[in-house]
Amino acid sequence: MESTAPRTTLDKSIFDSTIKILAAAVPVKLIGKFQGQFKSLLLQIPAIKNVVPVEGDKTLKHLLLDKEFGTDPESLPDNLKQFIKDNEIKLEEKEISIGYANISCHEALEKVIPEGVVIPTGFESVGHIAHMNLNEEQMLYKYDIGQIFLEKNPAIKTVLTKVGHIENTFRTFNFEVLAGEETFETTQNEDGIKFDVDITKVYWCSRLGQERSRVIEEFFKPGDVVCDMFCGIGPLSVRAAKDKGIKVLANDLNPDCYHYLRRNIVQNKVADLVLPFCMDGREFVKHCVLESNNQDVLNKEEEKKEPVDPKNKKKKRAPSQKEEEEKLVPENETITPIKNRSFLHFDHVYMNLPMDAVEFLDAFIGIFNNANPEIWNKEDKPEGVSKGEGLPLIHVYGFTTENQDTDKAKEYFTTRIAEVFKDCGGFTEDKILKFHNNREVSRVSSMYCVTFRLPEEVAYYNPHKRQKTDEEGE
Numbered sequence: 248m249e250s251t252a253p254r255t256t257l258d259k260s261i262f263d264s265t266i267k268i269l270a271a272a273v274p275v276k277l278i279g280k281f282q283g284q285f286k287s288l289l290l291q292i293p294a295i296k297n298v299v300p301v302e303g304d305k306t307l308k309h310l311l312l313d314k315e316f317g318t319d320p321e322s323l324p325d326n327l328k329q330f331i332k333d334n335e336i337k338l339e340e341k342e343i344s345i346g347y348a349n350i351s352c353h354e355a356l357e358k359v360i361p362e363g364v365v366i367p368t369g370f371e372s373v374g375h376i377a378h379m380n381l382n383e384e385q386m387l388y389k390y391d392i393g394q395i396f397l398e399k400n401p402a403i404k405t406v407l408t409k410v411g412h413i414e415n416t417f418r419t420f421n422f423e424v425l426a427g428e429e430t431f432e433t434t435q436n437e438d439g440i441k442f443d444v445d446i447t448k449v450y451w452c453s454r455l456g457q458e459r460s461r462v463i464e465e466f467f468k469p470g471d472v473v474c475d476m477f478c479g480i481g482p483l484s485v486r487a488a489k490d491k492g493i494k495v496l497a498n499d500l501n502p503d504c505y506h507y508l509r510r511n512i513v514q515n516k517v518a519d520l521v522l523p524f525c526m527d528g529r530e531f532v533k534h535c536v537l538e539s540n541n542q543d544v545l546n547k548e549e550e551k552k553e554p555v556d557p558k559n560k561k562k563k564r565a566p567s568q569k570e571e572e573e574k575l576v577p578e579n580e581t582i583t584p585i586k587n588r589s590f591l592h593f594d595h596v597y598m599n600l601p602m603d604a605v606e607f608l609d610a611f612i613g614i615f616n617n618a619n620p621e622i623w624n625k626e627d628k629p630e631g632v633s634k635g636e637g638l639p640l641i642h643v644y645g646f647t648t649e650n651q652d653t654d655k656a657k658e659y660f661t662t663r664i665a666e667v668f669k670d671c672g673g674f675t676e677d678k679i680l681k682f683h684n685n686r687e688v689s690r691v692s693s694m695y696c697v698t699f700r701l702p703e704e705v706a707y708y709n710p711h712k713r714q715k716t717d718e719e720g721e
């Protein structure tokens with residue numbers, strides 16, 4: 248690991264101070280009872296013991312009392328005063344030296360950041376990396392802030408701050424290292440699953456973990472197939488496969504995402520369930536639909552499962568990493584061939600590119616005209632049953648500043664989706680099956696997930712057919 252010298256010469260003597268407190272000289276045999284009854288009233292300062300020897304008397308120990316009581320015995324609660332009186336315990340004044348090691352992160356920050364500047368309260372962590380979002384004023388104290396966060400959080404080895412706004416296609420951020428090692432590849436654990444990630448090359452957001460859990464729990468059923476159109480390094484795809492045995496077609500345009508996606512598939516041993524792609528999202532869904540005509544796959548017999556003799560049931564050996572790796576196409580190939588019929592019909596499309604995923608919905612206009620009806624059940628539905636029922640559920644994300652009013656937010660997304668589908672039936676609010684406010688992105692905007700079934704008029708839209716009918720009508 249690369250390590251760098253601290254970027255700040257934080258003068259730690261500024262944290263030194265002394266406080267005066269009360270110490271109760273308690274007979275050794277009463278210490279357990281005292282601690283049992285008055286634990287919460289004892290001094291609580293990191294790295295300072297609250298039971299200390301009494302010089303020259305082994306029959307007693309000093310129990311240090313909370314600093315909020317100062318040195319005034321009258322400020323102690325009545326039940327403690329009574330205990331002290333009943334057991335003839337002596338109270339004494341004691342001076343305690345406090346230094347950098349004995350104060351919290353917040354207390355240390357309070358010392359280096361002047362009044363009037365907001366003290367940063369937290370950071371988002373990814374493996375060993377903490378990343379913050381310091382504002383202009385806080386940036387003046389950035390290296391001290393970085394050093395303090397680093398030293399007060401033992402699991403953290405690198406502290407960064409984001410710089411500017413995310414503006415590029417791959418949604419990666421510019422950053423500055425504030426403290427610690429300059430190693431940006433790390434391993435994040437989400438829901439017990441390990442994800443390798445280099446946060447300088449790919450998008451990652453730990454806070455979205457809860458949202459992924461929601462979608463997996465609420466919508467994905469065993470046997471479903473998911474198209475993860477903007478999958479990043481695969482947090483949803485790999486989790487859906489690991490948690491529920493869901494099959495996933497996972498795609499991201501960023502070659503670095505593709506690299507880490509493949510690593511995460513291999514290390515989590517889901518290569519039979521998650522097929523990686525590195526394509527433009529629109530091309531990817533079109534490809535997935537067209538694959539339903541892939542004769543090689545259609546003609547292939549489904550693998551027959553050997554009947555298992557319960558008496559001779561052997562536990563299946565988990566594949567090795569090498570075996571998993573061998574299931575993937577070489578990394579310079581960006582399309583994983585579908586080899587199994589069960590991947591040809593997908594039930595969900597997950598569109599987590601909140602900046603402009605809604606506009607990517609145009610990819611679905613008319614794409615099912617070229618789908619294999621045998622797989623997509625277009626023709627063989629009984630009379631009266633909509634052929635659209637086999638169409639996938641779409642889970643599309645977007646930001647809106649209408650974050651105080653759900654009705655307005657819903658109207659906003661309905662209008663945006665209707666604009667995309669304007670030539671093929673538009674879009675109305677009643678089509679929305681779930682409208683979920685994810686999290687406050689900032690004070691001014693929110694991220695929503697809109698879930699709806701792809702409308703039949705969109706999926707099978709054919710401009711030529713309509714034109715012909717119009718002409719015929721004339």
Ligand SMILES: C[S@@+](CC[C@H](N)C(=O)[O-])C[C@H]1O[C@@H](n2cnc3c(N)ncnc32)[C@H](O)[C@@H]1O
Pocket residue numbers: 416417418449450451452455476477478479480481482483498499500501504526527528529599600601
């Ligand atoms: C907001 S990130 C979400 C990633 C992932 N779903 C997650 O939660 O970590 C959006 C992803 O879309 C990818 N992306 C951007 N434009 C794309 C496109 N045209 N086609 C496919 N992926 C794209 C970016 O590289 C990025 O990884």
